[in-house]
Structures are given as C-alpha cells and as structure tokens.
Amino acid sequence: MAAFVLGLAAAALFAFARTAGPQPARVAVAGYVEFIRNTPFLVQLFIIYFSLPAIGIRLDAILAALIGMSLNFSGYATEILRSGIEAVPKSQIEAGHSLGLTRLQIYRHIVVFPALRTVYPALASQFVLLMLGSSIVSAISVEELTGIINTLQSTTFRAFEFYFVATALYLAMALATRSLLHAIYVLVFVRGRPAAQGWAR
C-alpha cells in the first residue's frame, strides 16, 4: 500500500517529466522505465538489498522491499500515466495555452483528471499485480504473508496445507481489492463529476 502511494507519486513526477520536461529528462526517464520494465522484480530487489551494501548503503529488509516495490511500480505506472496524458486531445492543451495558463496549470486543471480516468483500469490491475508481487519480497526475508508461511511450514513440515491456505488468502485479497477499486472508480469517475463527462467518448 505504501509502495503504491510512493510509486504513484514518483510516477506522476516521472510522467510529467516524460511528457513535458526538457529533452535530457525525457530520455533519462524513458531509459529508467525501459530498464525497470525489462528486468525481473526479484533481481531489482537483490540489487537494492544485496548490492548496495557493497558501496556502503545498508538498508534493512523492510525498507529495501518498500523501495524496491516503489521503484518497480513507478516504472510501470509512469508508462501507464504517460499513455493517459497523451490520450488527452491536443486541442484541450492548446485551449489551455490560449487562456494563458502556465504549463503546470494546464496539467493540474486540464490534463490530470481525464488522463487519470483513461488509465484507471490499467492502474488498478497494475496495483493488483503489485500486491501479488509483494509475495516475492519474502525472498529477502521480509515477514509478509509468504514469509510467515515459510516460517510456519519449516517448523511444522506441513507445506502443502499452508501454501494452499496462503494462496486462498491471496486470491481473496486480489478479488476484494479488485471490487474495491472498481467501486472507487464508479464513485469518483462516474458519479463524482458529471460535468467532466461531457467531452469524452
């Protein structure tokens, strides 16, 4: 959850840099996104948790997991937000310019809301993926669900039953999250702002 907020905040910044920043910033963000999206999450975690201490940055497992998940999520979310921003019609942005708004104002008042609505489903499913991906951080010994199950099963040797229960818990969480996110979507984008529905689709 914290990783979602942090990752999204970073992603919003990156997406802004990617679409409106100066050329070097765009290239840098694009490179970052490509790298995150084309390497496994587990290896990213290993780099943060095991490699960084070699150059003197020692993180405890929870912090490393949080940073890893945030970075990973921000990589994917940047790309999703970018596609949302670019789907906002150019004429809208030109209209903003002609009103004399600054670039930041254009983003805040014109681009953000429709862009978020466009990408909300993609963002929501990415969030579920993030939650499922959190099981992997047990590999660097963070005590989340999988980690606890591993401890339990190594003390009782009843591996199959525990993993079965854990899988059921993940499934329940995924389904619950999905319906919650959908409810938020309906609340915010369908009923919340009827005026904003005018132009889209």
Add this chain to the structure above:
Amino acid sequence: MSRDFEWAEFLFLLGALRWTIVLSLVAFVGGGVGGMLIALARTSTKALLRGLAAAYVGVLQGTPVLMQLFLAYYGLAVLTGVRLDPWPAVTLAFTLYAAAYLGEIWRGSIEAIPRQQWEAAAALPLSPSAQLRHVILPQAFRIAIPPTVGFLVQLIKGTSVASIIGFVELTRAGQLMVNVTFQPMIVYPLVAVLYFILCWPLSLLALRLERKIDAALGIKRHP
C-alpha cells in the same frame, strides 16, 4: 577464500541464462496450447465451459506466481511421496500460469473481431468450427501478436521467481556466484543487464508490431 568474478563466472551465468530461456520457451509453448483451449472455452456458446475457464483464469491471475510455484512443488511432492527435482514443478507451474494469461489475451483478440464477421461466415454457410478456423482466428491472430510478445517478456521475468525454490536459472546462478565471489555489486547488476538484453528487443518488437497493426487496421493513436 573467495574467487574473483572472472570469465569462468561470467560463463556460468551465461550457462544459466540458457535455462531461463528453455524454461520460458517450454512454458510459452505449453501455455500456448493451454491458452488456446482457455480462449476457445471462454468464447464458446456453452455456459459451463465459459464458467470453468473464467474460474481458472480468475484463480491463476488472482494469486502470486510464487504461491503457484510452491503449490506445484510441494503439491507434487505430496502426491508422489518424494521430494522432487524442481524442474517438473517449475515447468508445470509456469505452463499453467502462461495458459491463464495467454488465454485471456487471446479471448480479447477473438472478441475484438466484429460480430458481422461471424454472421457473414455463417451466411456462406460455414459450420461453426469452420467459421472459427477460416474466418475468425486468422484475423484474431494478427491482433493477438503484439500482446503475446509482450507477455513473453513478462514470462521471462517471471521465471526469475523459480530461483526461490532452487531451480538454477539466471537469478539463482547470480546468487550462487555472489556466494562464492562476494561481489554483489558486480553480479546482480550484470544479471539485470542480461535480462534486459533478453527482454528489451522483445519489448521493442511488440511495440513495433502494435504500431504496424494499428496502422493496418486504421486505428489512430497519439505518438
């Protein structure tokens, strides 16, 4: 005594990269067959088939691949009574995983074909299976290629998780090399770069194919 990270160690990583590729391909091919069945079941006219396939996809997409891996590994051990070598468990788990995702991608592609195409084929008159085979699937196939290549990238990255149950692929090999050389600052970034070299061209290919097919179908997107 620790070894330095030298040519031999690098070759060890490359050797393990081969297993990453083999595992990805086996899961991709096996998942392709399973995914085709899932996609057909989900678009079938029989409610029971649709429901079963939807449940399968829901469960597999709603649980972490790591859990599926544990279940396959310990589940197979429980069923056969012996602690298995990881290979069958890993291939089984990733094949089932790939089948769920590919099935969902291909269902989307089949459903993207306009209803009129089915009706036109029925008017010709082709049998339902001939409609599917000669009219619908060839068109759906084209739409399906870019997301399928994209999923292959996801699958390759996903196989890194197999290292957790001890299957020696690229990530596990990286761990082993760190254990003997104590140079995580070299080994893990190198492992990441190897994955990147494997995945990035595929990602670019998927993007290019997508643009091409969009152009062919006359879909306009913002650059």
